[in-house]
Amino acid sequence: MPLFALTVFLSAFLLFQIQPMVAKMILPWFGGASSVWSTCLVFFQAELLLGYLYVHWLHETLAPRRQALLHAALLLLSLLALPVAADPSWKETAQANPTLSVLGVLAAAVGLPYLLLSTTGPLMQAWYARAFAGATPYRLYALSNLASMLALLSYPVLVEPFLAVQGQSWMWSAGYALFVAACGATAWWSWRQVPSERETATALPPDVPRPTWRDCLLWAALAMTASILLLALTRHLTQDVAPVPFLWVLPLALYLLSFILCFDAPRYYVRPLFLAALPAAFFGIDRILDEGLPVPWMIALISAALFVFCMVCHGELVRRKPHPRHLTLFYLMLSLGGALGGMFVGLVAPAAFPAYFELPIGLFLCALLTVIVLWRGLRLHWRLLLVLALAGYGWRLGMVSKEFVDGYIVTARNFYSQLRVSERHDGDPGWKRVMVHGRINHGEQYLAGEARHVPNTYYCEESGVGRAIFALPQARPLKLGMVGLGAGTLAAYGRSGDTLRIYEINDQVLQLANSHFSYLADSPARIETVLGDGRLMLEREPDQGFDLLALDAFSGDAIPAHLLTLEAMQTYLRHLRPDGILAVHITNRYLDLQPVMAAAARHHGRTALLYALEKDEDNPACYSSDWVLIMTPERAAALPLVMNDGEPLAPRPGFRPWTDGFSNLFSVLK
Known part of the structure; x- marks a missing residue:
C-alpha cells in the first residue's frame, strides 16, 4: 500500500503544480488574457479524458503483465520531454488563433508527461484492487485529490514568490523523474504479484452487473455540471472581483475538496444537509448576479455556493459508484463530463454567446440533475412540486440572462474579453456612450456639442497623462504611442501634424472604437x-521615437504582469526619445503597483513620479486615477512648475523587481 500511495500522491501533486506553472509561462504570449487560464483548463481536462480512456482500454484488453510492460515503456519515453518548457516560436502565431495556439503550445510542452500523470490515479487503483482482493481502492482517489489541492495551494504561496519560471521547470522535471521511478517500481511489484495462470485479461465475474448507458450518462452529466459551475464562477471571481492567482486556486481547491470528502468516506456527504443547502446556494448566486455584494462577502458567498454545488454533484456520483471491476469506466465517464464542461465554457461559450450565459446554464443543469436523482424515491405530489420549482427557477434564470444584454446597444465577446456599449444620460452635458469590460469603464464619450471632443474619465486634462501631454513641446508635431485603445479617448489630444500610434490586442475593441x-x-x-x-x-x-508612450492595456482590474517586467520596460524605453515620457496607468481597486513601477524605474536609472487625481464633484466627467510618469532624471528636473506636485516613488525595501521569469501579485495586494 505505501508504494501505491506514494505513486498516486506524487502524480497528483505534479499534475496540479504544472497547471499554473505552464500557464504562467505562456501568459505573456497571449496578452495576459484571463481566457488563457480557462483554455489551459480545457486542455488539462481533455488530457485527463485521454488518460482515463487509455487506462480503461489497458484494463479491459491487456493482460496484467502486458499492462505493466506497456506503461513502463511509455514512462521511459516521456523522460525525453524533460525539462518541460514552452517553445518561444509559438509567440509568432499566437495572435492569429489564440485558442488553438494555447492548446498547441501546451501539447508540445507537456503533452506526454501530463498524459501519463493523468493515468496514474485510476491505473494504480485498478492494480491495487487486483492485488488486494476485497480492498477498497477509492480512498486512493481521495489521496490523489488531497495531493492536488496541496499542489494548488502551495504554488502561489511557496513556489511562485521564490522561484523564477525556469527554476520551477527544473524542480518540476526532477520531481517527474522521481515519479517515473516510483511508478516503475509499482509496475514491477504488480508484475511479480501476478501468477502465470492469471496472465490473461480479467474476465467479468458473473455476479457483477455491468453499468447501463443511463448510469454512464448520469455520471458524465453530474461531472460536467460541476465543471461548468467551477469555470463559470471562477471567471466571475477573477473578472468582476479580483484577478489574482489566489482566486484561480480557491475555486479549484474547493472543487477538489468536495472530491476528497465524497470519495474518502461517503458519510461526509450528508445528503439531507447539502440538498437543503442547495436552494440557499441558488439564491445566493442570484443575489450576486442581480445586485452584487461587497467584495469579501461576494468571495465568501460564491465559494460557499460552489462548494455546495460540487458536494451535491460529487456526492451523488459517489452514491452511484460501481463495483471496483468497473472503476475505470466510472472514471472515464467522470473525465468525459469534466472535459465536456470545460470545452463548453472555454471553447463553445466565447464563440456562441454574446454574454456569459454559461453560468445560468450551469445553475439550471444543477437544479435539473437534482430533480432527476431524487425522482425515483418521491411520491407524486413531491414530483409535481419539484417540477413547478424547476420551471420557476428556469424562468428566473432566463430573466437574469436577459439582463446581461438588456440596456446595451452592443455586446461582443471573444477570447480576450466581453465588451458592452451603452448610452446614458447623467445630466449636463447630455447623453454619453460608454464602453465597459465587466464592471470597469474602458472609455466614454458625450454625443453632442463641444464635450464630444473633450478627453474625460481616466484621461481628462487634470489626469497624470493629460498633464504629461501638455508638458511636451508644443511648438513641433508630436509622436504619441498608446498600448491599449479602449474607446480611443487619448486621440482627443492629437493635433494636426501629430502622429498617434495605437497598439491593441483585441480586434473587437478596435471595431467598437471606430463604429460607436x-x-x-x-x-x-x-x-x-x-x-x-x-x-x-x-x-x-x-525605434519609434515617441514623445510619450501611454500604457493602459489592462482588462478590468486584471494585470497582465508581462507588461510590467524589467524586460518590458526596457522595450518601452527603447522607443522613447531621450526626453520622452512613459505614462503607466496603475489605477486598481485591489493591487498597489507603485512598488513595481519604482523598482523598474530604479533598475533602468529613471525617475518615477506618481500623479494621483481624486474625483472632483464639480467635474463628474473626470475620474479619480493614478498615473506613473517614468523619465530620465534630467527630464524630471526640467518639468514645468505646474508638474512639481508629482510624488517621487522610492523602491520598497526588499521588494523584488518583476521580470519575465518572476512576478508575485501577492506582494502587491492592497
Whole structure:
C-alpha cells in the first residue's frame, strides 16, 4: 500500500503544480488574457479524458503483465520531454488563433508527461484492487485529490514568490523523474504479484452487473455540471472581483475538496444537509448576479455556493459508484463530463454567446440533475412540486440572462474579453456612450456639442497623462504611442501634424472604437493602429521615437504582469526619445503597483513620479486615477512648475523587481 500511495500522491501533486506553472509561462504570449487560464483548463481536462480512456482500454484488453510492460515503456519515453518548457516560436502565431495556439503550445510542452500523470490515479487503483482482493481502492482517489489541492495551494504561496519560471521547470522535471521511478517500481511489484495462470485479461465475474448507458450518462452529466459551475464562477471571481492567482486556486481547491470528502468516506456527504443547502446556494448566486455584494462577502458567498454545488454533484456520483471491476469506466465517464464542461465554457461559450450565459446554464443543469436523482424515491405530489420549482427557477434564470444584454446597444465577446456599449444620460452635458469590460469603464464619450471632443474619465486634462501631454513641446508635431485603445479617448489630444500610434490586442475593441465612438475619426492627428499584443509588437519594431508612450492595456482590474517586467520596460524605453515620457496607468481597486513601477524605474536609472487625481464633484466627467510618469532624471528636473506636485516613488525595501521569469501579485495586494 505505501508504494501505491506514494505513486498516486506524487502524480497528483505534479499534475496540479504544472497547471499554473505552464500557464504562467505562456501568459505573456497571449496578452495576459484571463481566457488563457480557462483554455489551459480545457486542455488539462481533455488530457485527463485521454488518460482515463487509455487506462480503461489497458484494463479491459491487456493482460496484467502486458499492462505493466506497456506503461513502463511509455514512462521511459516521456523522460525525453524533460525539462518541460514552452517553445518561444509559438509567440509568432499566437495572435492569429489564440485558442488553438494555447492548446498547441501546451501539447508540445507537456503533452506526454501530463498524459501519463493523468493515468496514474485510476491505473494504480485498478492494480491495487487486483492485488488486494476485497480492498477498497477509492480512498486512493481521495489521496490523489488531497495531493492536488496541496499542489494548488502551495504554488502561489511557496513556489511562485521564490522561484523564477525556469527554476520551477527544473524542480518540476526532477520531481517527474522521481515519479517515473516510483511508478516503475509499482509496475514491477504488480508484475511479480501476478501468477502465470492469471496472465490473461480479467474476465467479468458473473455476479457483477455491468453499468447501463443511463448510469454512464448520469455520471458524465453530474461531472460536467460541476465543471461548468467551477469555470463559470471562477471567471466571475477573477473578472468582476479580483484577478489574482489566489482566486484561480480557491475555486479549484474547493472543487477538489468536495472530491476528497465524497470519495474518502461517503458519510461526509450528508445528503439531507447539502440538498437543503442547495436552494440557499441558488439564491445566493442570484443575489450576486442581480445586485452584487461587497467584495469579501461576494468571495465568501460564491465559494460557499460552489462548494455546495460540487458536494451535491460529487456526492451523488459517489452514491452511484460501481463495483471496483468497473472503476475505470466510472472514471472515464467522470473525465468525459469534466472535459465536456470545460470545452463548453472555454471553447463553445466565447464563440456562441454574446454574454456569459454559461453560468445560468450551469445553475439550471444543477437544479435539473437534482430533480432527476431524487425522482425515483418521491411520491407524486413531491414530483409535481419539484417540477413547478424547476420551471420557476428556469424562468428566473432566463430573466437574469436577459439582463446581461438588456440596456446595451452592443455586446461582443471573444477570447480576450466581453465588451458592452451603452448610452446614458447623467445630466449636463447630455447623453454619453460608454464602453465597459465587466464592471470597469474602458472609455466614454458625450454625443453632442463641444464635450464630444473633450478627453474625460481616466484621461481628462487634470489626469497624470493629460498633464504629461501638455508638458511636451508644443511648438513641433508630436509622436504619441498608446498600448491599449479602449474607446480611443487619448486621440482627443492629437493635433494636426501629430502622429498617434495605437497598439491593441483585441480586434473587437478596435471595431467598437471606430463604429460607436468618434475620438479616432475626429482627431486631427494621424492615427496608426497595430493589432496585436503591445509588448510583442514593440519588440519587433524599430525605434519609434515617441514623445510619450501611454500604457493602459489592462482588462478590468486584471494585470497582465508581462507588461510590467524589467524586460518590458526596457522595450518601452527603447522607443522613447531621450526626453520622452512613459505614462503607466496603475489605477486598481485591489493591487498597489507603485512598488513595481519604482523598482523598474530604479533598475533602468529613471525617475518615477506618481500623479494621483481624486474625483472632483464639480467635474463628474473626470475620474479619480493614478498615473506613473517614468523619465530620465534630467527630464524630471526640467518639468514645468505646474508638474512639481508629482510624488517621487522610492523602491520598497526588499521588494523584488518583476521580470519575465518572476512576478508575485501577492506582494502587491492592497
